[in-house]
Amino acid sequence: MSLQNLILSLQKYWSDQGCYLAESYDLEVGAGTMTPDTFFRVLDRRPWRVGYVQPSRRPNDGRFGENPHRVQKHHQYQVIIKPSPSDIQKVYIDSLAYLGIDLAVHDLRFDEDDWESPTIGAWGVGWQVVLDGLEITQFTYFQQAGGVELFPVPVEITYGLERLEMFLEGKDNMFDLDWSGDVSYRDLRLREEQEFSEYNFNLADIDRLKKSFALAEAEASMLIDRGLLLPAYDMCLKCSHLFNLLDARGAVSVTERVKTIGQIRSLVVRVAQKYCAEQGRT
Amino acid sequence: MEFLLEINTEEMPASHIKTGLSQLKEKIEKELSSNRIPCHSLETLGTCRRLVVVGDFAPGEEDREEIIIGPPKAAAYAADGSPTQAAIGFARSQNAEVGRLEVMSTPRGEYVGLKKTTKGRPTHEVLAAALPAIITSLSFPKMMKWGEVNLRFSRPIRGILCLWGGKVLSFSIETIRAGGLTSGHKLHSPQSFKVGSVHEYRAGLKKNRVILQADERKSIILSQIEKRLRPLEAQLYPDEELLDKLIYDVEYPHVFLGEFPEEFLRLPLEVLSVAMREGQKLFSVVREGRQVPLFLGVADALGDRKSLIRRGNERVLRARLEDARFFWQQDLKVPLAQRAAGLGRVVFQEKLGDYADKSGRLKQLVAYLCDKLDEKKHRKDAVQAAELCKVDLLTDMVREFPSLQGRMGGLYAREERYPSTVSQAIYEHYQPAGLDDPLPSSNVGALLSLADRIDSIVGVVGIGVQVTGSSDPFGLRRHANGICRIILDRKLLLSFDHLLDKAISAYGDMLEKSKQEVVEYCRAFFRQRLRFIYEQQGYRYDLVEAALGAGMDQVYFSYLRLKALDALQRSPHFEPFILMAKRVNNILRGLPHFDLNPDLFSEEEEQELWSSFCIIRENGLGLMSQGEFIKAQNMLLKLAAPLSDFFGKVLVMAEDRRVRQNRLALLQAISELLMGMADFSQVVVEGEKKGKES
Numbered sequence: 001m002s003l004q005n006l007i008l009s010l011q012k013y014w015s016d017q018g019c020y021l022a023e024s025y026d027l028e029v030g031a032g033t034m035t036p037d038t039f040f041r042v043l044d045r046r047p048w049r050v051g052y053v054q055p056s057r058r059p060n061d062g063r064f065g066e067n068p069h070r071v072q073k074h075h076q077y078q079v080i081i082k083p084s085p086s087d088i089q090k091v092y093i094d095s096l097a098y099l100g101i102d103l104a105v106h107d108l109r110f111d112e113d114d115w116e117s118p119t120i121g122a123w124g125v126g127w128q129v130v131l132d133g134l135e136i137t138q139f140t141y142f143q144q145a146g147g148v149e150l151f152p153v154p155v156e157i158t159y160g161l162e163r164l165e166m167f168l169e170g171k172d173n174m175f176d177l178d179w180s181g182d183v184s185y186r187d188l189r190l191r192e193e194q195e196f197s198e199y200n201f202n203l204a205d206i207d208r209l210k211k212s213f214a215l216a217e218a219e220a221s222m223l224i225d226r227g228l229l230l231p232a233y234d235m236c237l238k239c240s241h242l243f244n245l246l247d248a249r250g251a252v253s254v255t256e257r258v259k260t261i262g263q264i265r266s267l268v269v270r271v272a273q274k275y276c277a278e279q280g281r282t
Numbered sequence: 283m284e285f286l287l288e289i290n291t292e293e294m295p296a297s298h299i300k301t302g303l304s305q306l307k308e309k310i311e312k313e314l315s316s317n318r319i320p321c322h323s324l325e326t327l328g329t330c331r332r333l334v335v336v337g338d339f340a341p342g343e344e345d346r347e348e349i350i351i352g353p354p355k356a357a358a359y360a361a362d363g364s365p366t367q368a369a370i371g372f373a374r375s376q377n378a379e380v381g382r383l384e385v386m387s388t389p390r391g392e393y394v395g396l397k398k399t400t401k402g403r404p405t406h407e408v409l410a411a412a413l414p415a416i417i418t419s420l421s422f423p424k425m426m427k428w429g430e431v432n433l434r435f436s437r438p439i440r441g442i443l444c445l446w447g448g449k450v451l452s453f454s455i456e457t458i459r460a461g462g463l464t465s466g467h468k469l470h471s472p473q474s475f476k477v478g479s480v481h482e483y484r485a486g487l488k489k490n491r492v493i494l495q496a497d498e499r500k501s502i503i504l505s506q507i508e509k510r511l512r513p514l515e516a517q518l519y520p521d522e523e524l525l526d527k528l529i530y531d532v533e534y535p536h537v538f539l540g541e542f543p544e545e546f547l548r549l550p551l552e553v554l555s556v557a558m559r560e561g562q563k564l565f566s567v568v569r570e571g572r573q574v575p576l577f578l579g580v581a582d583a584l585g586d587r588k589s590l591i592r593r594g595n596e597r598v599l600r601a602r603l604e605d606a607r608f609f610w611q612q613d614l615k616v617p618l619a620q621r622a623a624g625l626g627r628v629v630f631q632e633k634l635g636d637y638a639d640k641s642g643r644l645k646q647l648v649a650y651l652c653d654k655l656d657e658k659k660h661r662k663d664a665v666q667a668a669e670l671c672k673v674d675l676l677t678d679m680v681r682e683f684p685s686l687q688g689r690m691g692g693l694y695a696r697e698e699r700y701p702s703t704v705s706q707a708i709y710e711h712y713q714p715a716g717l718d719d720p721l722p723s724s725n726v727g728a729l730l731s732l733a734d735r736i737d738s739i740v741g742v743v744g745i746g747v748q749v750t751g752s753s754d755p756f757g758l759r760r761h762a763n764g765i766c767r768i769i770l771d772r773k774l775l776l777s778f779d780h781l782l783d784k785a786i787s788a789y790g791d792m793l794e795k796s797k798q799e800v801v802e803y804c805r806a807f808f809r810q811r812l813r814f815i816y817e818q819q820g821y822r823y824d825l826v827e828a829a830l831g832a833g834m835d836q837v838y839f840s841y842l843r844l845k846a847l848d849a850l851q852r853s854p855h856f857e858p859f860i861l862m863a864k865r866v867n868n869i870l871r872g873l874p875h876f877d878l879n880p881d882l883f884s885e886e887e888e889q890e891l892w893s894s895f896c897i898i899r900e901n902g903l904g905l906m907s908q909g910e911f912i913k914a915q916n917m918l919l920k921l922a923a924p925l926s927d928f929f930g931k932v933l934v935m936a937e938d939r940r941v942r943q944n945r946l947a948l949l950q951a952i953s954e955l956l957m958g959m960a961d962f963s964q965v966v967v968e969g970e971k972k973g974k975e976s
Contacts (some may be wrong), residue, residue: 067608069601083429086440089292093469103469107581107591109531110293110330111563114424125426125437127293132594133562133579141428141438152430172597258629 001100002178003165003185007053010077010159013098014051017091019079022052027234028241031056032078032158034120036230041080042145042154043272044279048082053161057241059248062197065190068173069166072196073189077159083152084141092139092157096131099168107132115140118261119240120268121147124156136164146272147265200248209249213242213260220267224274233271239264283405283447285337286480288464289417290441293330296530298422298436302333309416310335317408318344327494329533331468334494336480341447343402350376355385355392369394406446410453413444417455431456441465448479466490467533470584491584492533500529503580506537511567516574519566524559531563532582538592540564544575546603549610550693556683557602562595609678618694622669624676631756634741634792637672643788644668647733648726650784655774657725660703664726667707670695671730674708688712714764721771728768735761739807740785744793744800749807762811769837770815775909778808778835809834816844824966825851831961839909843960846911855919856967862925863962866953869934870946878947882940887931891924892948899955906958918959921952 001009011021025035032038032054041048054076062072081088089110097103110127115138117123126140138158142150162174162185169177175186220235243260246252252260287306294302303326314321320340327334352358352372360366365373365380373380376396386395418433425434433439433456442460444451450462464483465474471490477483484494493499503525507518528535546554551566551573558564558577567576577599581591626638634640645668652661674680674691683690692709696702703726710727711734713719722728742756749758769776782804786797793800809830816826821844829844850856883889898917905914934949936942956962 067605070605084438086429086438089440089468090472104584105586105588105590106594107536107583107586108469109582111531112293112295125424130562132591133564133598134594141426143426151427153427155428167594172601258632 001165001168002180003161004180006099006161006165006168007077009099010095011051013095014079017049017081019049019051019081022050024052024054027237028057029054029237030058030119030240030244031117032076033117033122033156034237034240035078036233038078038080038156039120039145039233039272040230040275042082042142042150043148043275045152046082047152048080048154051077051079054078057244059196059200059244062193062200062248064197065175065193068175069162071162071174071189071193072200073192075161077161079157080142080154081157082154084155088155088157089139092129092137099164101131101168110139113138119243119264120145120236121265121272126156131167134163134167136160136167146275147269148272148276200245204245204249206246206249206251209242209246209251213239213246216242217263217267220271224267224270227274229271229275229278233268236264236267236271239267283339283341284445284480285335285339285409285451286443286445286477286483287335287413288443288483289333289439290443290464291331291333291435291439292437293531294333294436296330296527299328299330299333299530301422302420302436303328303335305420306333306335306416309419310337313408313412313416314339314405317403318346319402319405319408320344328496328530329492329494329499330530331533332464332492332494339405342404343408345402346400348398348400349386349395350398351386351388351393351395352376352383353394354390355394358383358394372396406451409446410451413451413460414453414455417442431458443477443483445477445479445483467492467582469582470534493535496529499532499535500525503528503535503537506535507565507578510537510539510578514567514569514576516567516569516576518578519555519568519573521559521565524563524565528563528580532580534582534584536581536583536585536591538579538581538586538595539567540577540579540592540596540599542575542577542596542599542603546607547573547575549603549607552686552689552693553606553610553679553683554603556686557606558599560683560685561602562599564595564599605682606679609682613677613679613690613694614697617698618670618673618691621676622673625672628672628675631741631745633745633794634789637675640737641669641672643737643785644671644730644733646788647737647784648729651729651733651776651781654776654780655729657729660726663701663703664707664729666700667704667711667726667730668733670700670704671708671711671734714767716760717763721768725772728772732765732768735765736781736785737788739765739804740782740800741789741793743803743807744786744789744795746794748803758807759811762808763815766808766811766815766837770841773838775836775838778805778837805834808837812837812840816841821848822851824964827964828960828962831964832957832959836909839911842909842911846915847960847965849912850915855922859919859922860962860965860967862922863953863956865929866925866949866956867963870949870953873946873950876943876947876950878951879944882944883948884941885932887924887927888945888948891921891928894924895921895948895952895955899951902955903958911959915959918956925952 015021022037029035035054037050037052041050055073056076057073059072061070063070085091093103109130111130113126113128115124115126122145124140124142128135129137129139136159140156142154142156144150162177165177166174171177175190177185179185179188216235216238220232220239223232223235243264307324307326311321311324322338324335324337327336353368358366358369369383370380373383378396383394383396386393422436425436427434428438439458441463442458443462443464444460445462451460453460462476463474464477465472466487467490475486475490477486487494493502511517554573555566558566562579565578567574567578579595583591586592625641626636628637630637630640645665648664648668649661652658652664671691674687674694677690680687680690688711689709692705695705695708703724706724707726707730710722710724711730713722713731722731738756739758739761742758747756782801786793786800812830812834813826817823825844825847829840829847832843834840880892883892898920902914902917905917932945934945936945
C-alpha cells in the first residue's frame, strides 16, 4: 500500500465513522492539534467529528534529508471525536485492521504517554500506540486547551503517517517509501528537506525572525481586542512557528524559551477564553 | 459468601494499578468492618485493563443488641408498681409496649430500659450502597475525564463486573452499570462473556487469553527468558524496575529474542541499554558479564511464529542505535571544555542562575572539601571535574536520553583522555540516585556528588522552598540522604556547619533567606534525614535521639555515638548508668550555671568524685575528639562508682549556699561531659518506668 492509499483508506474509514473530512490547514503548524479544526472545536460543548491530514513542521527535527527517519516536515492524520465514544479504542484498533494489519500476529500496545503542548496551553492523558516496538499513533483524551478545561471530553487520535507507512512497506528509510505507484517520498521531499534544513539551521535571519515575531504578536493582540478570534489565532500560530525557527537557529536561551512560550500561551489563552465566553461557557 | 468485583479500564499505568488495588482492598475492608460484616478473605488482582477484588464475606451484618436506658426506676413506677407517665412516654418514644421495659442496674443506680435487637443488613445491600462511592473515591497520581462522564479516574472505565454469591450485584456509577459480563484479551479474544462465579471468571479469563495473576505472568516471563537464553549460554541483564512494569503491561506475555548488528557494541554499554530499555522496554543480554548483540522483549501476544514481532523490534532498535551512534559521534566532535561555554545558557533554577554559576560554586566547594579531607593531591582533578560535570547537559545524547546525565559526561571525558580521576568523578556525581542505589566508588566522585547536592539544597532552601510530607519538588530529601550516606560510608570527618557556611557564601548575594535561616533549616532537615537513615538501619528510636542530641556537626560522629550507645544498651551497665545520668540531670534542671571551686570540697566522697572526674574528663574528651566513642563511653562508665558513693554519702542540697552551689557545679561539669557523649535524657529504660509508677 502506498502512502497515498494509506491516506485514502484512513479518509474512508473515518468518514464511515461519521467524520467530516477537513483539508489540511494552510499555515505552518507543529502538529494537527494546532489547527482551528481541532483547537476551536474542542472548546465548546457541541459534538464534533473530524479527520484530516496535516503536514507538520518541526524545524529542529530537520536532518538535511540524511537521517532515514527524521525530517523537519512530516504528515499526521488527525482525528477528533467529541464526546469520546465508549468503544473508541476498539474503533481505533479496527482502523488498523482496515489498513490490512493482521493484529493476531503482531504486538500492539498502549504505552502510557501523556501529551502536552505548553504553547497552546493544552494537555491530555493517553498513550503512544506501539506496534512491534514502533510508535505509530498518539491516542489522547484531551483534557485542556487554551488553558480551558474541556467537557465533553474529546478523544484525539494522531497517526504518524510516515512511521505507519514504513511499517506497512517494511522499509527502513522514509525516503524509500512510495507516495504513489510512481512517485517516491524521495522524489517529492528530499530537496525540500535539504533546503529547509539549510534555511532553518543556518540561514534564517535571526533579527528578521524576531521582528516578524513581534509583528505577529502585536497583530494577535489587536485582533483579540477586536474580537476577531480566528485571525487572532492564526497570528498565534505564526508566532509559534517563528519561535520554532528561532529555536532551531539556537537563538533562544532557556530563560527566553520559557518566557516566549509563556507569551504565546497567554495570547492563546485569551483567544480561548473569549471564544468560550461567546459560546456561553467559560 | 463469594464476592467478585472487576473494574474494566483502558490501559492503566503499572503504578496506578498497584495503588488502585491497595486502595480498593483497604476501603472495602473498612466498609465491611464498620458494618460488622466478617471478612473471611480478600484478595486483589490486576492487569493494565482490569482491577479485580475476590473475597469471601459473611452473608450479612451481625444482629445488633442495643440497650436503651430510660428514666430511673423510682420515677418509672408508682408505689403500686404501675408504670408512671415517664415510663409510658419512654416506651412510646421507642415504639415499644410498656410491658417490655426491664429494670437494669447501672453505675448510677437502678433504671428502666429496653433491650432492642436490630436485624443486621444483608451484605449485598451494604456493598451495593458503598461500592459506587468506593470506586469513585480511588485516587491516582494523575486523573482524567472522558466522554460525558462526570467522574475522574486513572483511565476510562469501560465496564464493571460484580457478583455476590454467584448473582449479579447491581449498582451504577454515572452511565456505567455493574453487570455479569467481562471480556478477554483485547486483540486475541475480545468478545464479552458471562460469568456466574469466581471459578468461572478465572477459567473464562484463562480460556480467553488473560493471565490474571501478576506472579503467574512474572514466572511465565522468567521461564521463557530462561528457555531462550539457556542454549546460548547467555544471561539476562537484570532490570527489576522494567520487569515489574512489563508484568502489568501485558495480559498474555510472550518473550522474544532479537539481535542487533555487532558494530553497535562499540557504543558504551550505558547507551545501548538505555536505547533498549527506555525506547522499547527491551532487556539487555550478557555473557560472562559482557554485553552481547542480543535483546529480549516481552510482547502481549500468543506467540511470534512468523517472527514479525521480533523483526519489527529489531528494525526499530537498529534505527534508534543509529541515532545514538550519530549523537555519540557528533558529541565527540566538540570537546567538553569548549562546550562548557554554553553552560551559561542552561538555567539551573530561575532564581539561582545557570549551570555556569553552579559549576563555579562546585569548583570552590570541591577545592574546600579536598583541602579539609586530606585529598590535596586530587584537588586539581576535582576542580576540573566540577568544571566539566554539567557540560553533558548540552550534548545531543543527554537531550535524547536525560537519564544518562553525568554518566555520559564521564564517558566523553574518558574518550577525551582526561585523567581517570576526572572522568570517573563526572560519571559518578549523580550517585546515589535512590535509597538503594550504589554510592560513588571513587573519592573524588563522592566529594563532587556531595558538593553538588549541598549546593542544590542550600540554594533551594535559600529561595524559601520548604520540604513537606507530600511536596519535595527539587528532591532535597534524596540529596540529603545521598550526602549522609556518602559521609557515613566514607567515614568523612567534616564539619557540617563549615560546609553549610561554604556552600551559602558560594552563592554570594543570590539567596533570599538570611544565612541564619538557611543554616537552621538545613540543620533540622539533616537531623530528620539522619534519624530516618538510622531507624532504617534498625537502631532504637531513643538511642538515635540521644546520639543526635549530642550534636551532629560531625555527621560521622553521630553514627559512632549511636554505635557506642547500641553496645552499651546490650551491657549490664546500661540501666544503672542511664538512671544515674538522668538523676544528675534531674537535680540540675532549671538551675543557672555555678562556678566550681575545688578548695571547697570537704567530704571524702566529693573529693574522690572530683579527682576521678578530672582524670576521666581529660581522657574522655581526648577519646571523643578522636571519634573513639566506645572507649570514651567505657571511660565515662568509671564515673558510676564514685558518683554512686557521692549520692549515697554527700548531701548535695547542703545548708551552706556556697557548699551547695559548689556541689551542683561539680554535677554540672559531669553533666556537660556526659552530654559530649550523648543526650542520655532521651534514653528510655525499664527502671525509669517503674520508678514513675511508684
